[in-house]
Amino acid sequence: MPTFRPEKLNGTVKGIVQLTGSTAEEAQIVADHLVLANLSGHDSHGVGMIPKYISCFHDGLVKPNTAATCTNDAGAILQFDAGKGYGQRVALDATDAAIQRTRETGVTLYTLSNAFHVGRVGHYGERATEAGFASIHFVNVADHTPSVAPFGGGDARLITNPVCVSVPGTADQDPIILDMATSNIALGKVRVAHNKGVPLDDGNLLDPEGQPTTDPGHMFPELKGALTPFGAHKGSGLGLMSELLGGILSGGKTIQPGSERLGGIINNMFGIIFDPARLLDHDSFARELKATIDYVKASPAQDPAKPVMVAGDPERAARVKRGEDGIALDETTWEEILAAGESLGQSRDVTAAQAA
DSSP states (O other): OOEEOHHHHHHHHHHHHHTTTOOHHHHHHHHHHHHHHHHTTOGGGSGGGHHHHHHHHHTTOSOTTOOOEEEEEOSSEEEEEOTTOOHHHHHHHHHHHHHHHHHHHSEEEEEEEEEEOOOOTHHHHHHHHHTTOEEEEEEEEESSOOOBOOTTOSSOOBOOOOEEEEEOOBTTBOOEEEEEOSBSSOHHHHHHHHHHTOOOOTTSEEOTTSOEEOOGGGTSSSOOSEEOBTTTHHHHHHHHHHIIIIIITTTOOOSSTTSOOOSOOEEEEEEEEEOGGGTSOHHHHHHHHHHHHHHHHTSOOSSTTSOOOOTTHHHHHHHHHHHHHOEEOOHHHHHHHHHHHHHTTOOHHHHHHHHO
16 A cells, blocks of 8 residues: 655645635645544545545535634633634634633533535544643534444444544543444444555444344445444434434424435534643542552453553554554545646646645
């Protein structure tokens, strides 16, 4: 597979996004987010999304240079409408506004509706912890064909609806960032497997008849089968709560068939950011955090080569490794990126030269 230096890939993606009409600043936000997802080991939410983004741009399903608009400022409650702007920008706008408000109020409940794909939700949990705050995020997906079966169901009625919970770190302990799809695997991981031509593990996918399968071709290029929820009824329940909190309480749309499905990726988010210092003193927090994490990670590993990790550890490890080794993309994904640039009037040679 071709391998790229992160900074070169970043410039390539920024250039393609700018071709949609985005300012350099907006394109940089999108590129930084996508490349960081790859660096973090989440290729499902990385630069492989660019072909879909450009397809949606051509269909008028994403609006470059659109900022989040505050529709309700009620002190510790903030609500934003994104107007189908690039999700990485508008979600960052809303999250940063909530962080700033939390400095005043100690806690902020914020919502974001009508955003084009916001990307890796853990990014916003990390943003909160960088400010010293904890956060909870529920996200749903609308304007899209369902892709996840409810527990006990044989066809798709939900989407991967991620949940993120973050706790800030201290001088002695890294932040804890739980960021997960409520399906066994994210839909983007099925795309990666399809592009590589490899099967999925057992238990992740149902075919159009509702039977277990490992063939990602049931989901790409057309969504015909269904992903399974993680943890049976537990993941299914959390996925539904993301639908209700993220979709309804944000003032956005849900996946029910009365909502339009134009083939875009519209995310709605329900988030809470709060300051732990309003709940207990820093020394007590730091002491208990480190003691708890140390205790959990000291469990004897079932496989000595795979020590116990906690949420956030895999991403930190991946960033070190991929920062040194580069980011590998399968041939199909790279070809799709080249084609995306070409569809905007940029030759494949120019796109390839930018990444070299």
